[in-house]
Structures are given as structure tokens and as C-alpha cells.
Amino acid sequence: MTQDVFLCTMRRTPIGRYGGALASIRPDDMAAHVIDGLLDLHPGLPIDEVILGCANQAGEDNRNVARMAVLLSRLPDSVPALTVNRLCASGMDAVIAGARAIRDGADLIIAGGVESMTRAPFVMPKSETAFARQAEIHDTTIGWRFVNQRIAKAHGIQSMPETAENVAEDFAITRADQDAYALRSQDRYDADWHRADILPVTIRSRAGDTMVDRDEHPRATSLDRLAALPTPFRDNGTVTAGNAAGVNDGACALLLASTKAVRAHSLTPLARIGRAASAGVAPRIMGIGPIAAVERLVARGAKPPSEQDVIELNEAFAAQVLACTRAWGLDDADPRVNARGGGISMGHPLGMSGARITATAARRLAESGGKSALATLCVGVGQGVAIELLSV
Helix, strand or coil, X not given: CCCCEEEEEEEECCCXXXXXXXXXXXXXXXXXXXXXXXXXXCCCCCCCEEEEECCCCCHHHCCCHHHHHHHHCCCCCCCCEEEECCHHHHHHHHHHHHHHHHHCCCCEEEEEEEEECCCCCEECCCCCCCCCCCCCCEECCCCCCCCCHHHHHHHCCCCHHHHHHHHHHHCCCCHHHHHHHHHHHHHHXXXXXXXXXXXXXXXXXXXXXXXXXCCCCCXXXXXXXHHCCCCCCCCCCCCCCCCECXXXXXXXXXXXXXXXXXHHCCCCCCEEEEEEEEEECCHHHHHHHHHHHHHHHHXXXXXXXXXXXXXXXXXXXXXXXXXXXHHCCCCCCCCCECCCCCHHHHCCCHHHHHHHHHHHHHHHHHHHCCCEEEEEEEECCCEEEEEEEECX
């Protein structure tokens, strides 16, 4: 008999801007910090496993950042750990993997995600010939490197903003509509609401300690300011730094529990984890990945977006958000979608975001008294992932 899986608690760092407040913190240390934050709330829990998403695992001299985080945390070294990578959806896939583990017999899983885009390293390919005199250096923060020419020929190697320009053009999403959505994201961001989930980070330096306890990315703006921004990704384009997500740092950890664990440890669940689905789309329009993923999710028995009480749709770009919501028949300003802000206002630490929006959806669902919530993301190179949450 398949057992229920409950999402109980989230602890996360503030989300830092690129080169900002969290720039000095290694991703394994960030992840350990939020794991310990969960342990502070729930002392003595016998955790079965830790599963974290991370898009850029090669940084900071480790290839399994989840295991490194366990060893840096107060968890015993007997707790195993797994890092998963589906780029932007890595944190959501960690939650999905954790739910599967509980359905297979585990009781308590810490799932989440981490990314330090600031600290993503430069990499050099090895020479393909003896005594080569040239060297290539690639920035691993985001985008392509070590390109397979067969992929380039068959699918192209456009940057993420260029794919958003493709979505805007193919789906007739105007610059004005993108900027209007971006302003709504900033206006909807609720610092006081998010503070309940944030575990402050202390930055130590010779000048003294500084506590970071607020998201760094949200900013005041206006339609006039957004309209004045350049479109650096395409001549006469529509995608700007103002209507796209940021490049950010952050970590989060979620406590997942079986029915038995909820009862044994007197936990208070926010939501029950339902079905999940993933799907592929053409890389040139990767932003519509949620459309395909949600279609599969609905085919598996989930409610369609029009019937969900809460929707968290990662805001990689305003263009792709609007393409998705319009495909689902929703109004551009539907109050169910990202009611407390999203990637444009909060930022998008790649490996963290999927876990963060899943937990945000769960908390919003619990507070609203609704029956179900949808969380979904697009994924670079053309994928989408979606998960349905159900009321307790």
C-alpha cells in the first residue's frame, strides 16, 4: 500500500544577488546551514536521507554537495545523501525523489536545493591534441559550455534570454505585457510573509559580523523604469534585466515525512505531496516546459490549473510565464499565481528554486484553506517539471 507523504517545514537562506551578501558562502556551507535550521526546529529526528538539487555541482571541489552538506551539518555521517540535477528544476526533483523514497518505506527525508551562482567556477577543457598552444575558459554560472556540435546543429545553443525572446515572438507576448507582469511580481513580493521561512546567515569578516536576514533581490521599480531598460539579447527585442529572473545565491531544506513519522514526532504538515510529472519541449522555447509538464500531470489525475487554489510558476522570464498562463486560460494578473512574488522579484538560484516554490505553494495552500496547489518550472535545454500538492 502506497503511503502518504507530507511536506512539513521549510528553512531557507535569504536569496542573495550575484556578487552580493552571500557571495562569500560556499554552497556546501549554505546547504548545511539550512539543514541545521531544520534540526533546530525538530531536534533528534532520525533522518533517513538528504536529497538536494544543484545545477552546478562541480564548484567548490565537490560533486555531491548534498553529502558534503551532511558532513558539515549536525547530522550523523551515517545519513546518506544524493544530489540531483535537472538544472532549474533540480530542487523540485529533489522533493519528488524524497517523496518516492518515503513511498518506498523511508519515514523522514530532508529535500531541498542549493546554488551559489556567484561562486560558479571557470573551467578549462583538456587539449585534444598534443602540445596545443591555445586554451579555452568557460564560465559555468549559466548557459552553454563544452558544446557538442551535433547538439548545436540539431537544436541550436541559444542562451536562456534568447529562448525567452523566441517564446515572446512565437506566442505574441508584448514588451508592455512582460513589463506589466514584472512590476506585479515586484509589487506582490511580501518581505514580512517570506521572513517566516528565512534562516538568517551570519557573514564573518575582519570588520565584524553581519547578519543577512532579508532577500536581497527585490527592488522598487515602475513601468517607466522597466520600459527604459535595454534589450541586450536581441535587436528590437522584448526581454530585459527587469522582466527576467536574477542570477542568485541561496539554499533551502524541506522536511518530508510519512504518516507514521508525522504521528510519532508530532509534526504539523503544510500539505500532502501528490502527483508529479516531467516533459520535454524544443530547447529554443524551453520556457513553455510547464505547459507540457502540467498536461502530463493532469493526464495522471491532477486538477488542471484553472481548478487549482494556489499556483507557483517559477518566473524565469515574464514572457514564458505569460505564455504558460495564457495557454491555461488564466488572466495575466490571476491572483492565484505567485501571490507573494516570484523569480523576477525574488531571484532564481537554480538548484534552490524548485524546492522553494514547492514549499511556498504548500504554505500558501495551508493558509488559504484550499484543496490543492500546483508548482511548476521550465528547465533549460527544453524541459518542464510539475508537482501537485493536496490539503492535509
